Amino acid sequence: MARRPRDAEATRLQILDAAEALFAEHGFGSTSLAAIARQSDTHKSLILHHFGSKEDLWQAVKERRFDSFTREQKDMFQRGRVTLDEIVQTTRAYFRLLQGDPVLVQLLTRAELEKDIGCSQYDEVRLSAFVERLRQAQQAGILRPDIPPAHLLLIIVNVITQWFEARAIFSTWSELESERLDDDFLDSFIKLFFQGARVPGQAGAAP
Amino acid sequence: MARRPRDAEATRLQILDAAEALFAEHGFGSTSLAAIARQSDTHKSLILHHFGSKEDLWQAVKERRFDSFTREQKDMFQRGRVTLDEIVQTTRAYFRLLQGDPVLVQLLTRAELEKDIGCSQYDEVRLSAFVERLRQAQQAGILRPDIPPAHLLLIIVNVITQWFEARAIFSTWSELESERLDDDFLDSFIKLFFQGARVPGQAGAAP
DNA sequence: CTCTATATTTACCGAACGGTCAGTAAATAT
């Protein structure tokens, strides 16, 4: 059998790519080293040579992805001035980011389920810039000041994250038939987030 | 060694309970029949005798839990009149339900990750009653009519679900230090959902 | 009391698991 070209970096990448796809799709426990070797067109021993153990490989997969995710998001969250419109645009950008990267969503979910502590540090780093901008928007009188900015952030992030986590499930609902499934929901959420669900001036005690 | 009492139903229950806990905590692939036998104080062969296969056991675990979850929720969503306050109460009740049942949240998440189609049918059944009440609230002029009721529902459910899915992660944030972590967030969300994030009468084009 | 159905137990299976290891070959340093 023809030998692999001797290129450690390329091999590591092939393995990481294959492992990421399989771990995201089937989960850690349901993914075997043999399957990763097959998909990456390498060898089981090569995986262990480069990454030490299956557990360490999983860690490496998460780190690579969350690193780049964190970087992208810090950039995204720091762009623009502090105006209502810019905040809407940032929300849209976050939506687009997850929309275009289903594997990332799966990986995030699996990391959450494992209560991966390292993951929580990433989260604080990547989101703190947005929290800060929301706080500034409150000080500028653009957003209501009586909700902690971290809560505002979490409402945005939670709605969007859960939308893509569970999309496969409610995309079959008859209620939601639409060719703009994602976009319609995003528009609804933005409308609601900034303007609220109540009919203005309507009777009824403020909840 | 003392023999088990010959009680099929009790044995099935013991196995289901143990399997539910382990599957929720570690996932399907990372849970072995041996571990389930150990935790349920039965035998591996008993599991296969009563449930056929590991896959079938996982299915049985999900069905049992989602069945009762669906029933509870249909009740919850049909109670009360159609008023703003009742809708707030229902939202709070849903929050309390997930708050009191971390295993359920984990199980739901894992079912989502597997794109379990059966799970989506449960979802449509359990949530349709709430969608209907939201629609009535719109017709009664209580909620704004220009957002599809299914979207309103999904915003509520997504925020709450994701809050408990990822709680372990952002509960460590310095931003959120609080002894009423859950309750504070719920209050913020309800405020925002019904009143919006914008300062009323503020300049800036509606998004 | 006996028979029967089946819950429970033990023993066992082949396959697949994660991981080790000795050996080969290519690049790099000396």
Added chain:
DNA sequence: ATATTTACTGACCGTTCGGTAAATATAGAG
């Protein structure tokens, strides 16, 4: 030219995997 390092290979290890078959015990029906 030679020594050292290291990417790579394939054979191999002990364990655990999900699942099967047969033996055993027991509750309930006749």
